[in-house]
Amino acid sequence: MQISTRHQDKATIFDLSGDIDFANSPELRQSVLREIRENRPLRVVINLSSVHYIDSSGVASLVEGLKASRDLGSRFILFGLSTAAREILQLSRLIKVFEVYENEEEALAV
């Protein structure tokens, strides 16, 4: 997995690529939490369009990001979910807990 970060207005966009699994989810968790706590963006946007697979530890990292965002009054938004990513969020019944959009425009517009 590769992580790179962009800032746009008051949003921070994380562009992720590759699979997210237990080999790299701790790194994802750390960079998302650090960004939220240090920069307090109004929205945190996770671009998953180049992510094929997410395991439960990746989902857990996203849940932690969501909670940290809520604590600071930021929004936490996902977009570009692959079939596999959608499936794991669905079967964990977390898909409705996150704000999920199709693409970057929607994620930044709404």
Place this chain on the structure above:
Amino acid sequence: MQISTRHQDKATIFDLSGDIDFANSPELRQSVLREIRENRPLRVVINLSSVHYIDSSGVASLVEGLKASRDLGSRFILFGLSTAAREILQLSRLIKVFEVYENEEEALAV
């Protein structure tokens, strides 16, 4: 690998998909040779755009198709090569032996 066949004017188009390896190249060889010998199309067109990988036995099947076509005065044309397919034809120095085109329009037009 899946094989399906279309006829268009005097051409037979083989739409292949999946990997071509020693598990299925004998089947490819057989259907190509049968078509050439039974229907004597003016051109035999192999659509490789959904083929990721070809091994040496797959290349051997294509060489047999080429030879059978030449014997009957037909043309034998490939299009839609993946990087992996291009690499094996290049390193076997066979890329120039085949007629290779980018896409179906070119393969049928020229």
Place this chain on the structure above:
Amino acid sequence: MKTFLRPNTSNNQEREPGQRGSLLLVMALYSNPKWLSTVRAAVERLTATLGFKEEHCRSVTRALDEALTNIVRHAYNNRHDQPITMYFRKVQRKQEVEVQYGIEITLCDRGPACDATKWHGRSPGEIRPGGLGLQIIHDAMDIVEFSRKGNTNRLRLVKYLGQAGLAP
């Protein structure tokens, strides 16, 4: 000295239906999460080759990934140098008149003995990190069975194909 578990040395049950099933593949590796993606790639292809539909190739792959992660985290306490062996078998069962084929994956580790009846994940919908792995495994597989034999923990995962038979 680190030791890989040995693949089964006997596969002579191939032609006895209802028996242990025929061995297709053994994979042995160490408990470093770095290798998870290699195992996923292999099992996603293997299940496709056996004729599972894409959705089930993905869910079986996910179950195996989660089961391996649990071994790394819980059986080996995040040590990365401990042995894990996986046995992939083709199995079958009689469902009324028809024979259903399936895949059996047995994961073996040398972690401490533990009481699997006490393992429990989260309740669905609960918003907390963690506790999702077991749910994913049970959701994907028809059989999930833990046992201990000697100093080896075995997790047996089985998924049968639906109506359509397994590709021969």
Place this chain on the structure above:
Amino acid sequence: MKTFLRPNTSNNQEREPGQRGSLLLVMALYSNPKWLSTVRAAVERLTATLGFKEEHCRSVTRALDEALTNIVRHAYNNRHDQPITMYFRKVQRKQEVEVQYGIEITLCDRGPACDATKWHGRSPGEIRPGGLGLQIIHDAMDIVEFSRKGNTNRLRLVKYLGQAGLAP
């Protein structure tokens, strides 16, 4: 009775550079070409994880696929029920001052003894089906070494990374 070769039971050379290399993965399967795609999927991921660039992930995968196909065809004469075991190791060599890392893949089969010095492929550019496998293997790998020990044929394939080091 069919027998799988046993994965190495010792991996205690992990920390001795220049030695045999540290074992990463063992895969054992039968000589049915149906399983080739599963092995390709695994090794393509494994090489990527080790830090090989895409082009070399593809060429090492291709070499392994061709070497397995040769075992099925030539060592086992197209029998589909014979054992093949693959050992994947991380190896290193000293090149002047820098240490180069690489992958070593050892393929083991129980086919009859044969004289590998007599194996030969086609000359490049020759238009005939067949004879391409060995060329592909030699083209992709830095070391290709055949040996026989007891009743086992071993083909050792090694590919080193270029300048950039292997991902840790």
